[in-house]
Amino acid sequence: MPVDEITSIAAPQTVDEFRARLAALGEGLPKRLQQCASHVAGNLDRIAVSTVAEMAAGADVPPSAFMRFCQIMGFSGYSEMQRLFREAYAPGFPDYATRLANLKGGAGGASRLLAEFVEAGRMSLEGLAKSVDEAALSQAVEVLARAGMIHVVGLRRAYPVASYLAYVFEKMSVPAMLHEGAGRLDHRHALRPGDVVLAITFAPYSEETLSIASDARARGVPVVALTDHLSSPLARLSDAVLTVQEVDFGAFRSLSATIAMAITLAVAVGTARGQA
Amino acid sequence: MPVDEITSIAAPQTVDEFRARLAALGEGLPKRLQQCASHVAGNLDRIAVSTVAEMAAGADVPPSAFMRFCQIMGFSGYSEMQRLFREAYAPGFPDYATRLANLKGGAGGASRLLAEFVEAGRMSLEGLAKSVDEAALSQAVEVLARAGMIHVVGLRRAYPVASYLAYVFEKMSVPAMLHEGAGRLDHRHALRPGDVVLAITFAPYSEETLSIASDARARGVPVVALTDHLSSPLARLSDAVLTVQEVDFGAFRSLSATIAMAITLAVAVGTARGQA
DNA sequence: TAGCATATGGAACAAATATTCCAAATTCAA
């Protein structure tokens, strides 16, 4: 039976199915396809970011041979095969805008909302794990661990995070003080040499928070930022910048990832101090 | 100075340089480029596997705007920028599971902690989705939607949740007031017929919160509870009880699931009121 | 408000990439 008549089964839907099919084809292939199979097996992760020409060159076969390989794997061509890996590489493109539209149309009550927020939270946490800048994180911990007093600043949506940080710092006996926005009264006179400001703000960035941060910087007090983007105005004012992206659901953005980052920071700092 | 005359510096050679340049551009950009910057900052890992059209759509700008963005970042075009990420992302699949494993194995103590908290958060969210009592949830929404004023009470670990609820209620124009523990001063005189108390507390249960709740009940003001167990002392005092269990890591308990429940409650109540 | 500088979107164009096709090469069986 010629290879191009191999009963075409459905294309693999997951990377695992792909692996299985690769194994199933195993030996019985002609030489060039064999080469493709073995090169692919060893370079699964490259498929997402390579062209056919590159993969073919890697397998040391002409592009047309590689195309045949894609077809006997069950795909219509290279593009379709690549799509599988691109999606696996950057998992899930759930389109929240349309889901929200559906939700509004559909029956769904509060439990449906809950499901959406749980999902958004999970994705935010996954995103955090994938995108955290480890260097920035340890730098932040280091700076904070050396602080005489940690001034936690966060208003509006960041306020719950700030208060949570203050709570955990207190539990861990780390000297920290929560700056409340209440009454427009600010405590910047409390900033002393050797202290550190931990500033938290997300778009639209709070004026007060930025102003306290720049004030601190002007006085030579280090600033650690917890914000949403490196391009945040807070980033420029800071000595260490931690970014956390929350997946939003409709107009609403939760705090799962931010809270996870906050507790990590607090516990890491508490631990570092305990050891010193 | 028009953006396309920004002195063209050499293109970033590493992802870190890229980040730095992104941060340096910061504010001064026109709207469309700002959108590009934001979207890119949050989706660095997708660049390797996406087309300009996809990235542009994600940033909600036309492809030509995205091209301009690539150019002011110092690249000749999208292809060149993408090459940086395709090469940088040689290391396997940044699939969540393996990334988590890397973090746990990683050198930095802080990254390890983060991995643990992320994992705990995810598990808490899953638990919440599985165990939610739908009847109690809709009952809580109903009671809150009818309230004249919602009094949000939560101290210590529950305080961040309470302040977050107050924030979201305000955003949704739901009359709500946050009872602060500050100064031992409590606002129970503010409780009026037709109001509702939303009380949040976890073991070890806060005296003050319980006392406000029982006070409210004595006056015939309904109480909605957000707590950790049906057997919580708060449960007995309440007209609707929502329970949320957080998975703890070591001695530390995060708030992912609680926050998810809180935002659900707030949005559901806001929506219900909007419709009425 | 006029006039200038800048930003924007889309259509036209260019380049890269995927895909097909078929003549030539190879293999295998008789």
Next chain:
DNA sequence: TTGAATTTGGAATATTTGTTCCATATGCTA
């Protein structure tokens, strides 16, 4: 060795994707 069946490579083509350009829109300054 011959012929049929299969595999192979590359040239031709189709499709997708990237890039440029410019007319129009927008915002700013005087």
